[in-house]
Amino acid sequence: MYDVNGRRGMGLLGERAVVLGGSVAGMCAAGAVAPYFDEVVVLERDLIPDDAEHRRGVPQSKHPHFLLNAGRRAMDTLFPGYEDALIDAGGMHLMPSMAAAHCEAAGWIPRQESTMTMVYASRLLIERTLRGKLSEIANVRVIEGVNIEGIEVVHTGASTGRVTGAWVTGGDDGPQRALIEGDLVIDTLGRGSLVSDWLVKAGWPEVRVQSLDAGVTYTTQWFAKPVDLPESWWWHQLSVMPTSDTGSHPPEHDFLCQIFPIEGDRVLVTMGSWGHPMPRKDDEFRETATRLRTPVFAQIMELCEPLSKVFVTKSTGNKRRRFDELANPPANLLVLGDAICGFNPFYAQGMTSAAKSAVLLADMLRTEADAGKATLEATFPRRYFDAQRGLLDDIWVLALARDQGYENAAGTEIAPRWRRRIAARAGWPIFNLISATSREDEAVENAFTAVFNLEKPVTEMVTNPRVLFGIARFAIKRALRRNRLPIGFDAQENPPSTIYRDGRPHPGGRAHVLPRASVGSAVSG
Template sequence: MRLGTTAVVLGGSAAGLCAAGALSAHFDHVLVLERDVLPADAEHRRGVPQSKHPHFLLNSGRRAIGALFPGFEEALIAAGGLHLMPSMDAAYLDEEGWSARKRGTMTMIYGSRLLIERVLRDKVRELANVTIREGVSVTGLSTRDGEVTGVSFTDDEHVQADLVVDAMGRGSPVSSWLVAAGWPEPEVRTLDAKVTYTSRWYELPEQPPESWWWRHLVIMPTQHRGEHPAEHEFLVNFFPIEGNRAIACMGSWGHEMPRTTETFTGSARRVRTPLFAAAMDRCSPLSEVHLTRSTGNKWRRYDLWATPPRRLVFVGDSICAFNPFYAQGISSAASSALLLREHLSRAEEVGTTFSSKFLVAQRKSLNVPWRLALARDRGYACAEGTEKISEWKRRIVAAVSGPAFSFIVGAAREYEVVDEHFAKVFNLDESLGDMMTNPRVLAAFLRYRVRTALGRHRVPFGFDPQAEPPVTDYSAAAR
């Protein structure tokens, strides 16, 4: 059903492109306004500094984008994306040592943020009624009688709009424009755990060593409280992407991170296993070191306004941004865009209560990744923001969250029901609360606790971090 003549999307990153796909079936013309000049191929650009770091496309986001753009997954793989099963293709080091390989319920498509956005742009350009205007800066919104009526941009151009979507990211100026137009300051909920991460790109060797059965290397931060190098508290990835390349990435909560190639390689040699630095040594560097600090969780609570502006909605970081460590950004934005399409398909018009109803529904969707992000970040003493908890609560979270995570990972090794639901939580298909109250999951936790006390594990774990991760497939033992 057509709901208007023109819809305008502010921003042409992943969130904006997904929004354009959601709008295309319901408006005669969709205009995407993007500040950058978009590259024809998978290249870095100023407006997406995070593109230099690893990006997981979670299954919820993968499905949402596939629903908006049929054939997206196939196109992503055809363009070089890697369809892998992490439990078989990733070497995973947690507190106890290397985990065993076994088949799991989760698969993922690995690729750079550059590739994901390039394939998305190709899909959007297939839509005849969508136009992407590049190299333009949005300068303001026009409003009248409680609703947004149009958008102003470069060189005093102005376009009337039946619906506007803010997809301008963390730094979106839309909230300040609305305040200037008479709306109250929106409540902003924040938690910044001082996450910093640093990455360098590498070309993989033509003939990898025989011991490299793995494609992805994951090193979790230690929970040990004794003396150790700061690098033992880093979250480390050697992340495979298209074109026989990988991104070496180190991140931490509250630590200073290396900024130069010399300090980067030096820190790599002090992480919990020598494999990370050894992998870098066998590869050819393709870039300098890229560092990012803008990583706080931030939710602009437009949904709490009594009368939010009509004909305006928000997707992606412009409304809710997450600590990038948890890989929730693109998937959450895509899910919001799909939710927008569903609401548009049921709407008769977009000028009265549409925006407020969408904000209420979106709140429920955003609450799942928001709570998941805060669950760990609240445990760090360096964390600041409105969602910071009292010191005694923080100490409890810090003491419990690490062991609880290790316990769940251990139970998932041995019980398919835990593996299945933990994968759903990781992929934003289920809330942590729902998993932790599922009777079948709780029964598996109890069985795992008893078997642990009796020393009767079916799947071995805790392999020596100083040695190569074991290649043996323990799927049969798990069954």
């Protein structure tokens, strides 16, 4: 299985690329490099049957996963037809402004059509569909049940140093230790990757690590939807944002909660918070739901049938390894996904970041191949990390902006106290203001949608004069009570299904699934 003599002839940029890790980042990386190497070998620790459920290597699979626009489009670029395959497998293409009941500070927000659409599916289905598309690529081989024991390097720590393969045990060869050589090695082993430690032992300088952990904990339980939905359940997704009240209030009012739709007529019920203790048992979970800002959340849970125990995660810190700062990063080694930059999963940025990094890699490899190069130059990792830095900087700033506002935050990126106080007091009110403005101002909506979906950096939005003018204008109109749409409806009542068009209410109804992820038509009420 590991006989290097059995490899085929030279590909465009090398004989073999080795990907360490077979989760979303690893599969995207494999899809990116496949056209430019004779063979791509993906090494995965877990054994993954076709009907794989939760596994050790993806603990976040038990919780909701938003596949943002930038992420699903990146995956579709790497694996043409991925979006449609995900929909065919049970994923739902929805317009959140029409298909979601969303509770902000002032209550339930009004429904209306918008430009934002999203695909809703479990992490299990997202990965399973991606794995199916990867299996269609003839020169990609996935080896499961493999433990990565180390990396092979030559000219350690020197300017000519390079990584030439990975040492493994497991797979078909069982406990026997073997070397899988590669002309390119890609680390997608996640937050727990030891590759940077192995490089230090081999003579390279330590990679600087940035971190910020705001103590986010969230809990999720899986439910089956009732066969007959009540008339008040017109929505697919229900979300409750934290209160903007900075005075005394129940801790549950600080929670961010979701009833998240997935395939198979199921929903994931999630409650999360920054620094508060969270329920861990079924009865505690249900009891806590009764103390949220709206009674609707608990009422809906009572209609559903539990399918799982309560899952809890506290692995939510932001962590970034600065490979881009190495003066001489080892040749032939790249790092993608959580292995280089892991975000607070509450913000749904991880899969999209990994997919975008893989598209960046594919674009840079195409440039190398088009230039007629037969192998990757030793400077390629340096150039890739430089380009990847700009992509990650944008997402990193967005992730830290919220988490830096909490007194309990820890890590290297803690903000000064004065800034933390401002963020704590103004963070959610500013978000609510931008959200409300976007419902009445097309320019703000487009900018907000692009930032939310990681299609444009937040710095571009907050420095855009038109956006700033729009937000200020709306704030004045709201103060004068001249806003076109209601700011919010009573959170103690069921979310209204009324649809607003041109600022006027129309009878509402149930939200329907869009036919395809690539179609931009509106959800009808």
